[in-house]
Amino acid sequence: xxxxxxxxxxxxxxxxxxxxxxxxxxxxxxxxxxxxxxxxxxxxxxxxxxxxxxxxxxxxxxxxxxxxxxxxxxxxxxxxxxxxxxxxxxxxxxxxxxxxxxxxxxxxxxxxxxxxxxxxxxxxxxxxxxxxxxxxxxxxxxxxxxxxxxxxxxxxxxxxxxxx
Amino acid sequence: xxxxxxxxxxxxxxxxxxxxxxxxxxxxxxxxxxxxxxxxxxxxxxxxxxxxxxxxxxxxxxxxxxxxxxxxxxxxxxxxxxxxxxxxxxxxxxxxxxxxx
Numbered sequence: 001x002x003x004x005x006x007x008x009x010x011x012x013x014x015x016x017x018x019x020x021x022x023x024x025x026x027x028x029x030x031x032x033x034x035x036x037x038x039x040x041x042x043x044x045x046x047x048x049x050x051x052x053x054x055x056x057x058x059x060x061x062x063x064x065x066x067x068x069x070x071x072x073x074x075x076x077x078x079x080x081x082x083x084x085x086x087x088x089x090x091x092x093x094x095x096x097x098x099x100x101x102x103x104x105x106x107x108x109x110x111x112x113x114x115x116x117x118x119x120x121x122x123x124x125x126x127x128x129x130x131x132x133x134x135x136x137x138x139x140x141x142x143x144x145x146x147x148x149x150x151x152x153x154x155x156x157x158x159x160x161x162x163x164x
Numbered sequence: 165x166x167x168x169x170x171x172x173x174x175x176x177x178x179x180x181x182x183x184x185x186x187x188x189x190x191x192x193x194x195x196x197x198x199x200x201x202x203x204x205x206x207x208x209x210x211x212x213x214x215x216x217x218x219x220x221x222x223x224x225x226x227x228x229x230x231x232x233x234x235x236x237x238x239x240x241x242x243x244x245x246x247x248x249x250x251x252x253x254x255x256x257x258x259x260x261x262x263x264x265x
Contacts, residue, residue: 085193104178150235157242
């Protein structure tokens with residue numbers, strides 16, 4: 001059963017990646033990115049990382065994709081119905097990405113890993129929450145500050161462009 | 165929990181990374197390039213989740229990286245709005261004010 005679920009999410013991810021690579025329409029690519037992100041969240045659940053899966057759906061599939069679709073909406077030229085992206089250097093890019101892919105697959109197939117049985121207890125959300133406020137408190141506070149500054153800066157930049 | 169072969173996750177991560185590279189190099193629209201960067205960051209997160217099965221620190225690192233990605237996309241789109249007002253285009257090849265042409 002778990003192998004079937006694994007195969008299903010792998011297939012969804014591959015379909016999404018295929019659509020992103022082959023399409024010219026930016027909106028289609030953004031929705032295919034949402035498909036990839038949601039199926040990666042499913043893969044995280046299979047990997048026993050439930051909190052990461054929830055954060056992935058909340059922030060990526062809920063936040064980033066919406067932002068990208070808004071970006072498409074705001075930068076569409078009036079004359080065009082859909083925002084279409086040109087492609088350039090396709091052969092060079094294909095050669096380079098195939099080279100990187102084969103290199104990574106070669107390295108991964110040569111390596112041997114120790115047993116991957118998970119030793120994490122079922123109470124991992126609580127453990128992560130506690131370690132956010134004990135072991136990783138500095139990083140946690142810093143990232144909260146970075147997020148605040150980035151969002152304030154982004155809204156200031158966006159306001160600047162509409163006032164002018 | 166379920167025991168699964170980790171190498172398939174590594175291959176999937178390699179595929180996400182290389183297709184992200186392909187998208188970043190070949191597509192000419194700013195939002196498309198951002199989508200490619202998202203793919204690359206997700207391949208890194210998938211590796212972190214794969215190797216954090218005996219230790220929660222990988223998951224914590226991946227959550228931090230997701231939050232940083234949200235910051236990056238918000239600021240990139242705010243910059244893109246300003247660029248679009250000036251050039252009326254989101255095509256990377258038309259943003260060439262500093263060149264001689």
